[in-house]
Amino acid sequence: MTIELVFITYQRLEYTKLALASVLADPTEEFSLTIWDNASTDGTPAYLRNEVSDPRIADIVLSKENVGQTAAVNEVWGRSKADLLGKLDNDCIVTPGWTRTLAQAHRDIEPLGVVACWHFFSDDFDYDRARHKIQTFGSHRIFRHPWTCGTGLLIKKTDFQDFGPIPGQATTQYWLRMAAAGRINGFYYPLIYQEHMDDPKSRHCLMHGAGSFERYREVTFGLCAGRYHDMDSRMTLRREVVRNLLEDPFAPQYYLGWRRKMRSLRARASRLLSWPRARRTGSGRR
Missing domain, CATH: 3.90.550.10 (Spore Coat Polysaccharide Biosynthesis Protein SpsA; Chain A)
Structure with a gap:
């Protein structure tokens, strides 16, 4: 071929x-x-x-x-x-x-x-x-x-x-x-x-400190798309992508229609419940 x-x-x-x-x-x-x-x-x-x-x-x-x-x-x-x-x-x-x-x-x-x-x-x-x-x-x-x-x-x-x-x-x-x-x-x-040279684990990666993330913002797809903005969010996204690839089903139906919506709602609820109480109620100091 x-x-x-x-x-x-x-x-x-x-x-x-x-x-x-x-x-x-x-x-x-x-x-x-x-x-x-x-x-x-x-x-x-x-x-x-x-x-x-x-x-x-x-x-x-x-x-x-x-x-x-x-x-x-x-x-x-x-x-x-x-x-x-x-x-x-x-x-x-x-x-x-x-x-x-x-x-x-x-x-x-x-x-x-x-x-x-x-x-x-x-x-x-x-x-x-x-x-x-x-x-x-x-x-x-x-x-x-x-x-x-x-x-x-x-x-x-x-x-x-x-x-x-x-x-x-x-x-x-x-x-x-x-x-x-x-x-x-x-x-x-x-x-x-x-x-992948943009992976922080790569010896060739050009993005390490805050300045480098800003320097390559318009060049790197993940930064440009707002998927991450610093090293912490980059590594959080990386861990989730690897977890999804290894653990989640390969059936496309899992990612489509009502199943996807239900998972999105559960994830949102989980994030809300994990926030500090003061932030959820608005009673914290400004």
């Missing part, structure tokens, strides 16, 4: 150099690569133009404006003739050869939807907590979840044609819609790792 990858960059040239080197590390890995830069101003365009060379690079798009990730993905995937489509971000270091394993899984598992590399660390994975979600399909095993991360992944071109362009600025709801339609989504198992 032929593979087309889109590698998206925006600022953080340090990340781009490491991530792109990992993508191209194995010269025998077969794919076509489009590099799309979203109007970086930190020297990335010059680096891509003058220092990057590989026969697998089909195109380097230097966008004059930041169109966002999904617009770039939709453009490249929409015109692709490949059997499999992949997305890569410039903040993740992939394991060389990852496309071979995921492509073989797609070849052998007809209803396989999105399958991805694991974007956390080995010590974040707990087999005993996750075993209820690991299923065997022929010679392959998939650690199932209705959505995956948005990078280091492959989907079938036919699925992209069936479900249409990715709306909004994130892929989660798109993957969830695929799962609800019967696709098998998840992470390949045994896990294939990709190092």
